[in-house]
Amino acid sequence: MRVLLLAYGSRGDVEPMVGLAVSLRSLGAEVQMCAPPDFGELLDGFGLPLVPLGQSVREMATKAMTGTTKPAPGVGISERAAQMVTATYEQIATVAEGCDAVVATGLIPAAAAARSAAEKLGIPYVFVAYFPTYLPSPHHPPLVWPGRPLPPDVTDNRVLWNLNTENMNALFGAAVNTHRTSIGLPPVDNVRDHIFTDRPWLAADPNLAPWLQPSDVDVVQTGAWIRLDERPLPADLEAFLDAGTPPVYVGFGSMPIRDAQDVARAAIEAIRTQGRRALVSRGWADLALTDGGDDCFVVGEVNQQALFRRVAAVVHHGGAGTTTTAARAGAPQVVVPQLADQPYWAARVAELGIGAAHDGPTPTFESLSAALKTVLSPQTRAQAKHMAGLIRTDGATVAADLLRDTVDRERQPVSR
Structure with missing residues (x-):
């Protein structure tokens, strides 16, 4: 079995696909990854060949966040979508030849190109979401x-989802259908349902992010696709952790943020006010220490699965992967949501009692102090530990088995 995995987005889109790739390879499958060029080093570490898609996502996100670039006059979302559909299809069409299935997530135009490639080859296509509210539901x-x-x-949520259909058709319909026509495929009436399919997968933990019933869509919830990380922590980080009480971690992953150093300063001051040490992750925001105090330490890329088991709390942006990793480690969380799925995860963390949802994307000393007081309480710590025992780790295995069964069914001859 040969499978093409496409994830056009940030690390939060790519990392779960690595988990699926590892599980697929354990079944003897050959895996080809298509993702932005930012993640070549990550994929190389697993021997996964990368077909790079587009330009650096980090560069695009940073410019968008800082306002240092603007689209050319007359080039809006629809025009950029048309360019992405065409470019993505051209990049993956040859790679998809000889594949038995395509699994896609991330930006809508890229997923549309992936579905067209699968359709041209007559092979199964699966769309995966990492959080429930991306998919239609009452x-x-x-x-x-x-x-x-x-x-x-x-x-009425159904009315709003009908409006969502209209919006997605308006934004992406012309781009998708013009390209489909150009490669000999018929146009589609409903772009969203075409890309999501009538049986999308939901790679999220059912205790942390359940798919509620009754539902209008036949969603297959596999559990989160976790790539088990066995890397040791760096020696200098180990020394810092051993030198005192568990610190509070602050990091925003592959999410550039405005006024990053002001945010770092507010976070460190708030953490110190709670009598805790601070552990700052650089990430795409390029967070840095604000002074030379020995109660603070800065880290780059590390094994969060190991690290989060040794911290007092995690302050982060609320991506699906970071939220799940912290929950699995039993670490209380302060979620400072920026966009997309992050408000959903912030609300879930607060609802489950395993942390606090920050109000808005810009933390201050006052707002973080209040949130940390909540998450560092014995009650929140106990609830976070309880939730840790409920998080499943077999989601990628479940998905790999499902994909193998899907391919096997497609291969069976049709009885006459």
Whole structure:
């Protein structure tokens, strides 16, 4: 079995695909990864060949966050979507030849190209989401697309999802259908349902992020795709951890943030006020220490699975991977959501009693102090430890088995 995995997005989109790739290879499958060029080193570490998609996501995100770049006049979301569909298809069409299935996630235009490639080859295509609210449901509203806010007077989620269909058709319909026509495929009426399919997968832990029933979509919840990390922590980090009480970790992963040093300063001061040491992760925000105090330490890329078991709390942006890793480690969390799925995870952390949801994307000394007081309490710590015992680790194995069974069914001859 040969499988093409496509993840056009940040590390939070790519990392779970690595978990799936590892499980697929344990079944004897050959795996080809398509992802932004930022993750070549990550994939090389697992011997996964990379087909790079587009330009650096870190560079694009940083420029968008800092406002240092603007689209050319007349080039909006629809025009950029058309460019991405075409470019992605051209990059993966040859690679997809000889594959038995395609699994895709990330940016909508890239996933549309992946589905077209699978359709041209007549092989199964699976779309995966990492959080429930990306998929249509009567239990939650859709995400808000830029420039297309949800009407504040509408509370019926089904009505809002119908509006979401219209918005996605308006933003991506022309791009998707123009390209489909150019490669000999028929146009589609509903771009969202075409890309998501009528049976999308949800790679999220069912205790942490359940898919609620009844549902209008036949969602397959596999559990989170966790890539088990056995790397040792660096010696200097081990020394810092051993030198005192468990620190509070602060990091925003592959998420650039505005005024990063002001945020770092506020976080370190708030942590010190709680009588704790600070452990700062650089990440894509390039966080740094604000002074030379020996109660603070800065780290780069490390094994978070090992690290989070040794910290007092985790302050982070609320990506699916970081939230799940902290929950699995039993570490209380302060989630400072920036965009996309992050408000969902912030709300879930607060609802489950395993942490606090920060109000808004810009933390201050006062707001972090209040949040840390909550998460460092014995009650929150106990609840976080309880939740840790519920998190499943077999999601990638479940998904790999499902994909193998899907391919096997496709290979069976049709009886006449």
